[in-house]
Amino acid sequence: MNDQAGSELSAIAGWTKSCYLAGRALMDATLRPYDLGATQWYVLRQLAIHGPTPQRELVRLLDLERATLSGVVAALVRKGFVVQLVGGKDQRQRTLQLTDAGKALWDDLPDLRFIRDAAFGGIDPAELAIAVRVLQTATGRLHDLLGKGNTQ
Numbered sequence: 001m002n003d004q005a006g007s008e009l010s011a012i013a014g015w016t017k018s019c020y021l022a023g024r025a026l027m028d029a030t031l032r033p034y035d036l037g038a039t040q041w042y043v044l045r046q047l048a049i050h051g052p053t054p055q056r057e058l059v060r061l062l063d064l065e066r067a068t069l070s071g072v073v074a075a076l077v078r079k080g081f082v083v084q085l086v087g088g089k090d091q092r093q094r095t096l097q098l099t100d101a102g103k104a105l106w107d108d109l110p111d112l113r114f115i116r117d118a119a120f121g122g123i124d125p126a127e128l129a130i131a132v133r134v135l136q137t138a139t140g141r142l143h144d145l146l147g148k149g150n151t152q
Helices: 003-034 038-050 055-061 066-078 100-108 113-120 125-147
Strands: 082-086 094-098
Touching: 003 038, 003 113, 038 055, 038 066, 038 082, 038 094, 038 100, 055 066, 055 094, 066 082, 094 100
Parallel strands: none
Antiparallel strands: 082 094
């Protein structure tokens, strides 16, 4: 790989990270008056849109460590927005569900699509499709590499 190609690949990684961080900062600033963080919002969104969800399924859906999600869920339970229901045969399994207060909060939260629209509005859909394909491919390759135990 020549220096220019390496430079362009570094720029892709840098701009991807910068875009993510800028969007996350805007999300955090928007949610701050509601005493919510971005990960709490993602949990609430899942429950509001898809209904009760097994906690371990949220680990997979949100690509979080189990301990991280446990802390997020504990905060939402403490705030009265989510309840943990014990499920079925395995009493260790927890299903999360919005409370009435959680539903009311969700209805009051601002629509965060404005962040996506501000970032990507007006960009040619064909260019966006290319960007998505490139990032999906790169992410898949990195996950594959991680799954194989390679560290190189």
